[in-house]
Amino acid sequence: MKNAVVLFGSPRKKGNTAELARPVIATLKGKGWGVRTLYLNDMNIRPCQGCYTCLPAGVCRIQDDMKDVRKYIMESDLIVYATPIYWFGPSGQLKLAMDRSIAFMDGNFASRVKGKKAITLTTFGDDNMDSCRPAIDMFTKTFDLLGVTYAGQVNAPGCLPQGGVGREFVEKAKELAESVA
Numbered sequence: 813m814k815n816a817v818v819l820f821g822s823p824r825k826k827g828n829t830a831e832l833a834r835p836v837i838a839t840l841k842g843k844g845w846g847v848r849t850l851y852l853n854d855m856n857i858r859p860c861q862g863c864y865t866c867l868p869a870g871v872c873r874i875q876d877d878m879k880d881v882r883k884y885i886m887e888s889d890l891i892v893y894a895t896p897i898y899w900f901g902p903s904g905q906l907k908l909a910m911d912r913s914i915a916f917m918d919g920n921f922a923s924r925v926k927g928k929k930a931i932t933l934t935t936f937g938d939d940n941m942d943s944c945r946p947a948i949d950m951f952t953k954t955f956d957l958l959g960v961t962y963a964g965q966v967n968a969p970g971c972l973p974q975g976g977v978g979r980e981f982v983e984k985a986k987e988l989a990e991s992v993a
């Protein structure tokens with residue numbers, strides 16, 4: 813069985829990002845995948861301390877819930893990064909987990925997660941794509957460094973707090989999941 817982990821970066825479990833993630837999760841499960849959603853906002857993930865202690869063995873010296881994030885990422889074929897855009901980047905909840913992903917590199921900066929796939933889902937209030945571009949650049953460079961294949965993205969503009977996600981983007985999310993499943 814193939815596994816996916818959803819790094820869910822929104823604090824709102826019934827908000828726009830959840831609406832965009834739902835068809836991805838349902839489609840993957842429908843194809844027999846095991847899918848685990850990690851609500852990062854509910855987890856205790858401390859900021860990276862920049863000590864590089866993790867590099868030799870891949871074990872961070874901070875004892876917190878990042879060990880679970882790490883475990884599920886290691887067990888997964890696909891990592892789904894789902895986040896609202898906060899100030900042109902991913903949410904702080906997701907950024908904390910991304911910073912701690914330095915533990916996925918070894919002492920020679922070779923990746924321990926090489927070969928996995930990732931997709932990204934973003935929602936944001938702006939009507940055009942400008943707001944999500946810095947986040948997409950960050951994802952692209954991060955996956956490149958980690959040797960993770962960037963298998964696709966859905967970016968949903970016009971997502972106001974009470975507004976919901978446009979139908980076409982929900983459909984695109986489903987199609988993206990079908991393409992990677």
Ligand SMILES: Cc1cc2nc3c(=O)[nH]c(=O)nc-3n(C[C@H](O)[C@H](O)[C@H](O)COP(=O)(O)O)c2cc1C
Nearest residue numbers: 822827828829896897898899900935936937938971
């Ligand atoms: C702190 C904060 C920062 C935001 N920054 C942006 C932004 O830079 N660009 C934008 O278009 N929308 C921005 N938004 C709007 C959210 O990205 C948007 O409403 C998103 O769909 C919320 O997702 P959620 O329903 O999962 O919480 C911001 C919202 C908040 C709360």
